[in-house]
Amino acid sequence: MTRRTAAALAVCALVLIAVPWIIGNEFYVNMASQVLIYALFALSINMMLGYGGMVSLGHAGYLGIAGYACILATVAGYDQLTAAIFAIALSTTAAALFGVLSLRAPGLGFIMITLALGQIVWGVAYRANNLTGGDNGIRHPARPMPFGFDIRDASSFYYFTLIVFVVALFFIWRFSRSPFGATLTGARDQPRRMRMLGHNVWLIRWITFVMAGFWASVAGVLYVYYNLFLSPHAISLQQSAEILLMAILGGASTLAGPIVGAAIITLVKNVVSTYVERWNTLLGVIFVVVIMFMPHGLVPGCTQAWRRLRNRIRPRKTAGGAASELAQ
Amino acid sequence: MQWQFWIVQTLNSVAFGGLLFLLSSGFSLIFGLMRIPNLAHGAFFMLGAYFGYTLLQLKLTFWLAAVVGGIGVGLIGIVLERVVLRRLAGNEQGQVLVTLGVSFIIADICLLVWTGDPMPLPAPQALRTPLRLGGFAFPSYRLVVLAIALAAALALYLLMERTRLGAMIRAGVDDMEMARGVGIPVSRLFTTVFLLGATLAGIGGALGGPILNAYPGLDTDMLPLALIVVILGGAGSLLGAFVGSFIVGFIYNFGIALVPDLAYFVLFLPMVLVLVFLPQGLFGRVQI
Numbered sequence: 001m002t003r004r005t006a007a008a009l010a011v012c013a014l015v016l017i018a019v020p021w022i023i024g025n026e027f028y029v030n031m032a033s034q035v036l037i038y039a040l041f042a043l044s045i046n047m048m049l050g051y052g053g054m055v056s057l058g059h060a061g062y063l064g065i066a067g068y069a070c071i072l073a074t075v076a077g078y079d080q081l082t083a084a085i086f087a088i089a090l091s092t093t094a095a096a097l098f099g100v101l102s103l104r105a106p107g108l109g110f111i112m113i114t115l116a117l118g119q120i121v122w123g124v125a126y127r128a129n130n131l132t133g134g135d136n137g138i139r140h141p142a143r144p145m146p147f148g149f150d151i152r153d154a155s156s157f158y159y160f161t162l163i164v165f166v167v168a169l170f171f172i173w174r175f176s177r178s179p180f181g182a183t184l185t186g187a188r189d190q191p192r193r194m195r196m197l198g199h200n201v202w203l204i205r206w207i208t209f210v211m212a213g214f215w216a217s218v219a220g221v222l223y224v225y226y227n228l229f230l231s232p233h234a235i236s237l238q239q240s241a242e243i244l245l246m247a248i249l250g251g252a253s254t255l256a257g258p259i260v261g262a263a264i265i266t267l268v269k270n271v272v273s274t275y276v277e278r279w280n281t282l283l284g285v286i287f288v289v290v291i292m293f294m295p296h297g298l299v300p301g302c303t304q305a306w307r308r309l310r311n312r313i314r315p316r317k318t319a320g321g322a323a324s325e326l327a328q
Numbered sequence: 329m330q331w332q333f334w335i336v337q338t339l340n341s342v343a344f345g346g347l348l349f350l351l352s353s354g355f356s357l358i359f360g361l362m363r364i365p366n367l368a369h370g371a372f373f374m375l376g377a378y379f380g381y382t383l384l385q386l387k388l389t390f391w392l393a394a395v396v397g398g399i400g401v402g403l404i405g406i407v408l409e410r411v412v413l414r415r416l417a418g419n420e421q422g423q424v425l426v427t428l429g430v431s432f433i434i435a436d437i438c439l440l441v442w443t444g445d446p447m448p449l450p451a452p453q454a455l456r457t458p459l460r461l462g463g464f465a466f467p468s469y470r471l472v473v474l475a476i477a478l479a480a481a482l483a484l485y486l487l488m489e490r491t492r493l494g495a496m497i498r499a500g501v502d503d504m505e506m507a508r509g510v511g512i513p514v515s516r517l518f519t520t521v522f523l524l525g526a527t528l529a530g531i532g533g534a535l536g537g538p539i540l541n542a543y544p545g546l547d548t549d550m551l552p553l554a555l556i557v558v559i560l561g562g563a564g565s566l567l568g569a570f571v572g573s574f575i576v577g578f579i580y581n582f583g584i585a586l587v588p589d590l591a592y593f594v595l596f597l598p599m600v601l602v603l604v605f606l607p608q609g610l611f612g613r614v615q616i
Contacts, residue, residue: 055425
């Protein structure tokens with residue numbers, strides 16, 4: 001790590017810690033927590049999308065399984081920690097099963113199968129009235145008290161989310177830099193060569209799928225703690241598409257991209273929804289525009305533009321000098 | 329009484345299977361030829377139902393409304409293919425995601441125009457009374473829907489197997505490069521297939537109106553069913569879409585009737601079995 005990136009990280013950390021003081025307003029602190037939760041969703045989907053090239057349209061399914069499991073276990077009388085562990089374990093197991101099914105078909109079949117699986121989870125949540133409350137949704141009794149800390153108010157919940165987020169970010173960063181991450185990228189770009197080199201491409205993809213499912217489940221539990229409520233609307237196809245769009249908009253295959261994308265989409269959604277009801281149209285339009293004109297996303301695009309700008313400013317003297325010499 | 333239940337449910341299942349066939353045959357053809365799962369297909373179906381509703385308000389006869397509405401949807405399909413998908417040629421992943429974005433836009437515009445209330449499409453007057461045969465009552469509109477779906481299946485079969493256009497489409501499905509190489513106008517073929525698929529979905533939506541109503545969310549209810557049909561039956565195969573549609577029609581309908589809580593979950597089972605044992609689907613021509 002160079003001194004520059006270390007400094008940048010320190011600034012980011014300070015800003016993230018200071019967010020509640022900077023904004024002060026409870027509404028916006030809550031929105032910051034929301035951004036962090038969605039950023040975790042986007043980071044988890046990006047493990048598959050950015051490094052493995054696998055486009056999943058069923059990611060909200062893990063929010064559904066983990067969320068409902070967490071609520072139902074808590075309502076059934078288990079303590080919050082047991083409920084959370086149970087929820088994440090159940091949802092990750094589901095991811096293991098969904099992974100086996102989805103990875104039967106490479107490429108576009110994968111999109112179709114993940115979409116169908118995600119919609120089946122949605123359909124069960126919608127139809128199973130006795131369990132999930134159907135369309136009306138169910139409430140989570142209360143936020144937990146991790147180690148005795150009260151996280152009911154906006155800023156302490158923000159810090160709770162931030163801690164989980166930073167831990168997750170660390171693991172996902174390690175994942176992207178690890179030899180395993182390299183084999184995953186290899187499996188995306190040259191599956192046949194990787195097979196020839198003795199790697200089990202299927203297993204690499206499956207492990208990634210399960211890890212992505214795990215972090216999405218963690219985000220799902222956070223989502224339930226934040227909203228204290230879950231209904232089928234939260235796990236619809238639209239939610240999966242929003243999460244995917246966050247990763248693509250910010251720039252898949254970068255670590256910062258999904259976070260930036262999550263921040264933009266969450267803020268735009270919150271702002272637009274207060275003025276007009278047409279969020280879905282805007283979501284569709286952003287989707288089409290981003291895919292057609294910005295397929296690599298904002299972060300790589302901006303990095304590239306920054307580099308080009310810097311190169312233009314710096315070597316201008318020498319280039320200009322050479323040109324004037326030639327002219328003479 | 330017991331018999332009546334089973335007869336009605338069976339008939340509902342096959343009628344629903346017929347609707348699914350109208351939806352998924354086009355989906356499967358588009359997928360087979362262009363390698364794109366057109367995620368706007370559910371939205372096309374819903375749009376067909378709403379167009380049918382509005383045309384009925386304008387005093388068109390039911391069948392005319394269904395056909396005109398279907399063609400209207402087909403034209404929108406052409407626009408999507410020519411204006412949007414064409415620009416992303418070669419980027420199949422991008423094309424899929426764009427169709428999803430378009431489906432959100434269509435769904436939201438439908439919500440704006442036709443509001444959030446379900447819009448009933450009345451069946452033609454003559455078909456509203458059930459057909460009585462041997463002491464049993466058969467819902468006659470569903471019988472007609474089934475007949476139309478079977479006729480469409482036969483027509484599509486003849487189109488694919490007996491005409492020049494069908495031969496070109498089959499060639500494109502089996503080997504795109506080769507088809508291009510021997511001079512088949514593949515680009516025009518894409519547009520034709522998209523028109524055909526979108527029109528079929530639109531007509532299916534209008535015909536489904538009296539059974540399902542036109543309501544917001546019809547698109548996301550139908551799209552996964554079409555996906556499961558294609559996963560079961562195999563992509564690019566008409567026979568696969570046909571068999572898959574009726575299997576899914578039966579499972580879904582009896583699921584709703586017998587275990588309403590788990591109607592979606594029972595769809596999961598055949599999908600798992602097929603994916604584990606026959607990843608190409610029952611009659612797949614293309615690897616999905």
